[in-house]
Amino acid sequence: MRIPDTEPYVHVGLITSGAPLLSPRGEYEISRDADGAVMYRALNPRSFMRLENLCIGKGFHWESVVPADLEGDFRVSRSAGGDWQTVCTLPLERYITSVTASEMNPRAPIEFLKAHAVMSRSWVLGKILSCHPHGDEGKESTHDMVIDWEDTGDHDGFDVCSDDHCQRFQGIPQTAAARVEEAVRETRGIFLLDGNGNPADARFSKCCGGRTELFSTCWQERDLPYLTSHEDPWCDLSGLGTGELKEFLASTFKNYDKEAASSGEWEISVPKADIARRLKATYGVDCGVLTGMELEERGPSGRIKTLLLRGTGGEVRIGKELAIRRLLSADCLRSSLFDIEGRGDSWLLRGRGWGHGVGLCQTGAAMMARAGKGFREILGFYFPGANIEKIYR
Numbered sequence: 300m301r302i303p304d305t306e307p308y309v310h311v312g313l314i315t316s317g318a319p320l321l322s323p324r325g326e327y328e329i330s331r332d333a334d335g336a337v338m339y340r341a342l343n344p345r346s347f348m349r350l351e352n353l354c355i356g357k358g359f360h361w362e363s364v365v366p367a368d369l370e371g372d373f374r375v376s377r378s379a380g381g382d383w384q385t386v387c388t389l390p391l392e393r394y395i396t397s398v399t400a401s402e403m404n405p406r407a408p409i410e411f412l413k414a415h416a417v418m419s420r421s422w423v424l425g426k427i428l429s430c431h432p433h434g435d436e437g438k439e440s441t442h443d444m445v446i447d448w449e450d451t452g453d454h455d456g457f458d459v460c461s462d463d464h465c466q467r468f469q470g471i472p473q474t475a476a477a478r479v480e481e482a483v484r485e486t487r488g489i490f491l492l493d494g495n496g497n498p499a500d501a502r503f504s505k506c507c508g509g510r511t512e513l514f515s516t517c518w519q520e521r522d523l524p525y526l527t528s529h530e531d532p533w534c535d536l537s538g539l540g541t542g543e544l545k546e547f548l549a550s551t552f553k554n555y556d557k558e559a560a561s562s563g564e565w566e567i568s569v570p571k572a573d574i575a576r577r578l579k580a581t582y583g584v585d586c587g588v589l590t591g592m593e594l595e596e597r598g599p600s601g602r603i604k605t606l607l608l609r610g611t612g613g614e615v616r617i618g619k620e621l622a623i624r625r626l627l628s629a630d631c632l633r634s635s636l637f638d639i640e641g642r643g644d645s646w647l648l649r650g651r652g653w654g655h656g657v658g659l660c661q662t663g664a665a666m667m668a669r670a671g672k673g674f675r676e677i678l679g680f681y682f683p684g685a686n687i688e689k690i691y692r
Contacts, residue, residue, distance in 0.1 A: 302496065304691050306488070307427055309394040311371075311468050312457035313353060313385040316364045319375055320351035321385075324368070336376035347471060348373055348387075355469060357462050359631050367470035370397070386457045387468075391427075392483055395420050400472030400479045403661065406550040408668035412482035414677040417687065418501040418659055419466055421491040425498040426458050426465070443615050445582045447622040450518045486674065488691040491525075491682055499525055499685045504654025505552075505661050506563040507531050507600065508636050511681070512656035516598030517620040525685040526658055528599035533663035533670075533680075534563060551665045563662065566649045568642060569627050575610065577626055578617075587612025592639055592646055600656050603635040620655055658682065 313319065323329075325346025327339045339348065353367040371389030378384070398419045399405075399412055425431045449464070459465035472479050491499035500523060502514070514526045536544055571589040579585050591609035595616060598604050605618040606626075617623055624632035627648065637650030659681040667677045675687055 302424075302428075302498075302690055306691055307391050307424070308388055309391050309423060309427065309459065310457040311387045311389070311394065312454055312460045313350065313369075313387055313468075314355075314357055314460055314462045315350070315383065315385060316352045316354045318383055319385040321373065321375070322349040322351070324349055332374070334376065336374050339373040339375075341370070341372055350385075350470075353461065353469065355462060355467065357464075358625075359463065365469070368473075369470045384456055387461075391420065391423065392487055394423065394468065396472070396479055396483045397468050397470055398423075398466045399482060400476070401467035401469035401553075403665075404549075404551055404553055405472050405476065405479045407665055408551075409478060409482055410672065410674045410677065411551075411665045411668035412479060413486045413674035414659070414664055414668070415503075415661075416483045416486045417489050417491060417674060417678060418503060418682075420486070420489070421498045422501045423459055423466065424490060425500055428498065430497045431500045443613070444617075445584065445615060445622070446618045447582075448518050448619045449621060489687060489689045491678060491685045492688055492690075493523070493525060493685060499523075499682060501682060501685075502526060502655070502658035503661060503681075504652075504656050504658070506534055506634075506651075506653040507656040507660035507663065508563050508634065508650075508652025509534060510600040510656070511658065511660065512598050512600040512602050512620075514657055516600075516602055516604045517655045517657055525682045527683055529683075531660055531663045533666045534660045536563070536662070536666070547665070547669070551662075563651050563653065564649075565633050565651070566647060567628060567632065568645045568647050570645045572644065573629070574608070574627060577629070578608065578615070581626065582615075582617075584615050585612055586610030586615055594639065600652075601636045602652075602656055603637070606635075 326342035327346055328342055330338045332338055348369045350367045350369055352364050354364055356362040369387055370393050371387045374386045376384050395416050399416050403415060461468040491501050493499050510530050511528050513528050514522050575589050586608055587610040589608060589610045593607040594603050595607045596605035602620055603623055605616050606623050607616050617626055620635045623635045634650055634652040636652045637648045640647040664677050678687060
């Protein structure tokens with residue numbers, strides 16, 4: 300594997316609701332390749348594509364379909380089974396501009412946007428070079444245990460997809476675009492590298508809840524030296540006044556993410572019958588009427604790695620972090636960092652944080668930048684031991 304010394308291209312698989320609804324804006328050359336796929340090649344830098352039905356937050360409670368203006372060239376194909384595949388190809392730095400503006404509000408503190416650009420750039424280069432040695436998903440199932448996880452493994456026909464499974468890619472930023480352009484331009488070619496000189500597997504989530512988590516709690520049974528579990532005082536927003544908090548959330552997060560945090564705390568009531576129904580529908584496990592739920596194994600942040608469910612028909616252990624969140628709520632729990640209180644036919648879950656908690660906490664990183672910390676200090680805090688280097692101009 301060789302780190303490129305020039306800017307590479309990224310192939311992004313676009314997740315759409317049904318057949319892609321594309322409208323070229325500007326000049327495009329349209330043709331078909333040898334496989335019959337429709338090709339759109341932009342003829343000048345001002346051309347872009349309007350996609351009317353980009354699906355965002357697929358499988359989460361903020362799932363929706365939105366229009367998006369996208370730069371690059373496009374390839375649209377359909378499999379024999381009728382599935383559509385739309386791939387956007389564009390230079391890495393233009394991809395990072397879109398990702399930075401899609402993941403966070405472009406009005407967020409500039410040093411935080413720079414940190415996010417470096418982190419996202421590092422992660423996607425690892426995907427392009429296929430240097431993160433893990434698969435797309437894993438599932439182990441017996442009569443009394445289900446271990447299920449999804450990771451961002453190699454895609455078929457493109458490097459990364461457009462949604463949260465990889466990194467959000469929702470098009471050209473429409474507001475505060477100059478600030479995102481500045482953050483990407485001033486960090487151009489800068490990457491987080493591991494001890495072997497490879498792009499770091501730089502993970503991030505919305506709010507760690509006070510302590511970052513280990514890789515192995517959420518995915519494969521291995522850990523990376525720069526993805527440690529450590530206390531994070533920066534994601535505690537309780538010290539902000541009402542007006543300060545409102546402004547911080549409004550300027551840092553996208554509209555559908557602002558719930559991420561007043562304090563990172565949340566609670567939800569989950570009916571036992573609904574959990575039993577999803578358990579049977581998803582994994583074919585029937586424990587009868589559920590009578591008990593035990594938080595069997597936690598990671599160092601307190602996130603649950605293995606959950607034990609007991610019922611009149613038996614018991615089953617469920618893992619890992621995301622499988623637990625999806626099992627306990629049809630809209631996916633914000634995190635698996637919670638405690639349980641019995642409430643008759645339901646369980647009341649009181650939790651903290653939003654997301655897996657591994658790597659950079661977007662809430663904490665934005666607060667660090669708000670306090671005057673630079674992007675290098677932010678990345679050093681969340682990825683200790685990783686090197687920050689410029690590898691192309």
